[in-house]
Amino acid sequence: MTWLAIKLLMDKALERLLGLFKLALAHPWQAALILAVCALFWQHRAISQRDDTIAQQTALIADMQAKAKAARAQSVTIAKDSDDAHETRLADNRSGTIRYIERNRVRTQACVSAPAEGEAAGASESAAAVPLVAMSEPDVKACGDLHAYAWSAYEWGQAQIKAGLAD
Secondary structure, eight states: OHHHHHHHHHHHHHHHHHHHHHHHHHSHHHHHHHHHHHHHHHHHHHHHHHHHHHHHHHHHHHHHHHHHHHHHHHHHHHHHHHHHHHHHHHHHHHHHHHHHHHHHOOOSSOOOOOOOTTOOSSSOHHHHHSOOOOOOHHHHHHHHHHHHHHHHHHHHHHHHHHTTSOO
């Protein structure tokens, strides 16, 4: 049944196409003119769509550039604020590190207490049982500086996330 419907439809379409072709042969100038007008209309429509697409793309690009410029400006502001906070934190951290070094410096002379009753002279056994680790002053300062840098980097990252510039 469907084949029959398709065949009838195709026959009618072919018949109409042949009729149109015969008409074009009978009136060639008119057919050429109609064809040219159709082609011009189609070309005009394509050009109009192209212009609309270009206008949309231009507006989109301008919007994206404006957003990128605003994000860059905001990022520069955050970076400057973070640098200022880092410089302040670094100065505070260095003075704190120097105070820590002064308070916890390893003495070059052993601290020997007077022996209690029944003990031999020298350091007590409990003091000898505690392991001590000594670091050089430049290493302690480097650790303090790195801590300040890491904390500043963390706060900078959190500011970027809060501003919506990072995930």
